Amino acid sequence: MRQSHMLIPTLKENPADAEIKSHQLLVRAGYIRQIASGIYSFLPIGRRVLSKVENIVREEMEKIGAHEMAMPALEPSELWKETGRWTTFGSELMRLNDRHNREFALGATHEEVITSLVRHEVKSYKQLPLTVFQIQNKFRDEARPRFGLLRGREFLMKDAYSFNESYESLDETYDKMFEAYSNVFRRCGLNFRAVIADSGAMGGKDTHEFMVLSEVGEDVIAYSDTSRYAANIEMAPVVATYEKSQATPQALEKIETPGQKTMKDVAEFLGHDLKEGIKSILFQVDEKFVLALTRGDHEVNDVKLKNLYDADMVELASEEDTKRLLGSGFGSLGPIGVPEEVEVVADHAVEAMVNVSCGANEEGWHFKNATPERDFEVKSYADLRFIEEGDPSPDGEGIIKFARGIEVGHVFKLGEFYSERMNATFLNDQGKAKTMIMGSYGIGVSRTLAAIVEQYHDERGITWPKNIAPYQVHLLSLNPKKDEQKELADQIYDTLLDAGIEVLYDDRKERAGVKFADSDLFGVPVRITVGKRAGEGVVEVKERATGDQNELETSEVLEYIKNWYKA
């Protein structure tokens, strides 16, 4: 393609509202332009890259037998009323009325739409399993769109839906999707982890998020430094074990600790380190009051507490409830002498503790030499703390490290939530009507594109992976006014095009400096420059990512490019 005819508006400066590299570079290099907050146009080179990502997704979906279709973006509200989601989704679901004043949603996701289609068209187990997908713009009125394509209000998503006759069959489809997603993100050159996002016990397989490791990611993941284990920070189970202290229990002592508020203050005041104190936090768990104990240097994981009680609500007890039940404020709470109505649970680490300090449930007083079971009852010991860097990985391989992640994919086992409410049934091999079992599987295609830029750029611009770049070769003629340069560049352009190479040809009447700067911004992997040695039939070839460059005879160019892309 000749740049003299193309719209690729590049900018020297970062746009004011662009805080992260992918947002800055995609705008500066003329890939996208914002029309409104969180809403973007893809300019020609942006559209080409988006298609490269789309096609990788499409190929991997078709490889596992998912069939592409296209569903409407206009979703009748009646369908969302059948599942109750018309009300549960508030202002994030964009809505509009047609000329007859009928209500529609602008498609945020398509479980209802696809289920309403399948319930009419699928009647027999012989038609299952069925997996369909689409690649389509979704609309979600995010309260705070930010970071360019990473959190937009209209964005490109691949959403797939599976309909299975049994949970075993759903597991098979889920595993195939899991594999396909790994292929997609590997082919996009991304450093990613499949993260256990399940709120259930360790290894719960109801849902995984695919996270690209990046400092600008919104989520924190705990991952193993030697295996592929990764889990959402609030889900990651702690498998660390604790050596029971061999110390002889000393006599309990009540000590005045005036003005010592935090665990750190108390530990310093009593002259021991944090891990020799017990942290006691009072929670309200649904209607119950629970005093959760952890070792002084650990943090209570309220999601785990919620799972332990299978509760709907877990929150810190109020000041007045704390005072009423335990007789003191937050700084002096402890497990000794708590009333019946307060249940005491403790993280496993507490069980191994002897002669430790804890609050005395009296303002400004603490106990020294407290020992579990002798001095206080614990109703149950459980994994109640947040996992920490350095903890052993739950899969037994390596140790845990933290990273921030950008969620680019999410796979769900939906079960019967939609098919039951929408009466999507099939006749099984006994002729009995059964509710279909569903899965749903999403990839943020435009978000993936931005995540690739986050992982592939340098100070001069984007450094696309070979199979994602908008073109394979960027051909520059530095001074088209010089005939020998223009003719040689035109000749190389035609040779490459005839060989099926994707070429972006900078034939503009611009200064060399402008051409080089734009070329570095675009990030096309290989650049061929026709300059002052054109007369000798010699051109320069340069690799964008490594900066390696050398000179080639015109006759060597095509072979060089073919080999470079075969490697």
Ligand SMILES: O=C(C[C@@H]1CCCCN1)Cn1cnc2cc(Cl)c(F)cc2c1=O
């Ligand atoms: O989208 C999913 C589940 C899967 C993900 C993969 C592709 C198919 N759907 C979850 N989710 C997230 N945000 C939403 C936002 C709005 Cl406004 C909405 F109305 C619905 C949803 C919603 O359902």
Ligand SMILES: [Mg+2]
């Ligand atoms: Mg998600």
